[in-house]
Amino acid sequence: MEKKTITIDNKLISYKTEGAGLPVVLLHGFGEDGTVWENQAAYLRRNYQVIIPDIPGSGDSELTADVSMEGIADTVQLILDEEELDSVVLIGHSMGGYATMAFVEKYPHLLDGFGLFHSTAAADTEAKKETRRKGIAFIEKNGARAFLETTIPNLFSDTTKEQNPGLIPSFTESLPHFSKAALKAYYEAMIARPEHIDLFSKTELPVLFIIGEKDNVISFEDILKQASMPRISHINVLHQSGHMGMLEEPAAANAAIEAFLMSLK
Template identity: 45%
Template sequence: MQKTHEQNALTVSYTCIGKGNPVVLIHGFGEDHRIWQKQLPALQKNYKVLLPDLPGTGESTLNSEILSIDSMAEAIKLMLDEEEIKTCIMLGHSMGGYVTLAFAEKYPERLQAFGLIHSTAYADTEEKKEARKKSIGFIQEHGAFDFVKATIPNLFAATFNRTHSEEVQLLTEQGKQFTAEALIAYYNAMINRPDRTAVLKEATVPVLMFIGEEDKAVNPADALAQSALPQVCMVKLIPGIAHMGMLEATTTLNETILAFITTIITLKQDSVKA
């Protein structure tokens, strides 16, 4: 069921499917909630799955003057409050991982566990900031969709691009929804976000790190180093894929998420018995 809620200049549109323990899946840059469509069949039978569109995506309106990683985390809180969900499991892909970390920093009591799917707690390096600024310049000169067309294929491993070109093309076509204003606002939000490795170090709940060995957007070595920071962390390093495990390694990601949730529930049950 598609829902929309607005409060204090924040609008969040989201899909809510299934019943059970709440699981929130947050999409990344240049995507919308449909990026998780291959994860839904594995989750919706036993869990209440919430799929938000971040502000500036889908029906979630953009206010570029206030958009930040933190304001997007507030949009997620608005969704949870509207659904009267006190605690959930939250997983974020790429930029969605940045939003997840911001939420975990501000509202740790609302999380049973959280995960970073091809994402990082590090702030942008100066080199990364300059690359993003160049991308902003490209968007301003050539438009949003030309940028999406040039960028999306680079998020996949070369083999997947060759063997699943229709899926890459479909994701590219879905990028037509984005305005230049929205993409630029996302880039500025990512440039300005702080380092959040402390969130991982101080996490009192289990953390999932899902890593692509050929990922060019998130350095696999950096992600592996961060996996040592939480008290409890499930780590999956997958060979042969890059930044888009939802499509490149659907079965592996689904199995990993289900195993992660099972571990969380088991730990919770053990703590109650103790």
Template identity: 40%
Template sequence: MQANIKQLNRQDYQLSYSVYGKGTPVVLLHGYGEDSQIWLNQIAHLSAHCLLIVPDLPGSGKSSITAKGLDEWLPNMSIDSLAQSINQLLIAENVSACILLGHSMGGYIGLAFAELYPSKLLGLGLVHSTAFADNNEKKIVRQKSIQFIAENGGSAFFKTSMPNLFGKKFKENQAHIIEQLINQSKNFESSILIGYTRAMMNRPDRSTVLGSANFPILFIAGPEDIAAPLKDVQEQATLPNKSYLTILDGVGHMGMLEAPHEMNLHLTNFIQLV
């Protein structure tokens, strides 16, 4: 389906996004070190079932941060401020309420959005994501990542870390796809990646958002996911009033690529349920 490519211009950033189809508004939020292209396996399928809005987050893909934003917005960037950028996008599109489906950091942004604008959500999907805050051990890892990126750049960081996000079978059989993602990471400025990392490290626990939600929540998890461990997702899936948990066998953190057909099926079913 042909995309309607748009851009939202704000003082701090230019937000690039694509719009497909018609019907219930659904926003796909990519994760850390990714852009909207991570959803390519889902876009063609989902756009037949909804009005699909797929942005690049500020500083990712075709979305840039202005000179003013680099001076003032980026140093204070938070998961909340990224959620506010998505709210600005919905206002620009005259969307009063939507389903948000977020992968990893995109899920963190979805949870922040749910806390800030609960009346604007029809449903929330946490795709390999978690409501838990970073524990002390994870914060130490984030700090080391910040130092490594500052000294060596994002591409060197992802060359080491990206393969760990995939399940064993995918790593063995689809190494070229992982290599493509690593090559794409060269497009990221180190300052942007550091800003994202710091925002993730400083985000609060949002388990209470799950418990108080008056909209359905979808959890998609992988047994081989080291970033959003299955046991954490299973625990969180007991909190919402309306909860749907899907476990993708043999999958790590990247089910959009590792099990695209199953991912498409479960996302479509959730959209139709909502």
């Protein structure tokens, strides 16, 4: 993939692009960078233009002053400007899905469709906010790496742990360096994000839902309720996956994304 950069407030923002055809942006989540999508990029680049940003503060992108969900959406919009794209399909994983919903709110005219990959349009509950605040305290005391190493195993299903025990340590080892400031800023932004569930009943855009049946982060039942709301909804359940289906069941994830993209042609 070709690596490119844009500049936001004198900070370099990195993204990669490859392929030709209907453009699709894959937006990674918290504690990841764009490399989490390598399986999907290798598969989709045959028929689509794949664009994979590193969110500010992740991977090769420098941390900017605004990593709110709206700020990340603005970053994606600037990448589209740089690529001279009038519209794309935007699919976000976890926190990337939260930013996707902010993009739907701000820039619906730039979308052919959008998707939530193990994500939700709901705001944090008070209990979730408190959990994130405890996470911020842990990061401040113990550092970013220790926090990620502690939390990553909970993102994978028991099935994955039993059938592919090497995946979790391999993924953990591959993680880029994160600053404490970046992880704390992401958590603060997720705590502050608004609810966007109402967008599902308003949008005329097709919506993709990829749901992990064994996801410990996103409620299976809650996201199924959200998935029933859009007029055009594509619902895919990864039955063996927790929160990392692009790694746990890459073939099924690829097929779900491709089927959605084909429906838009």
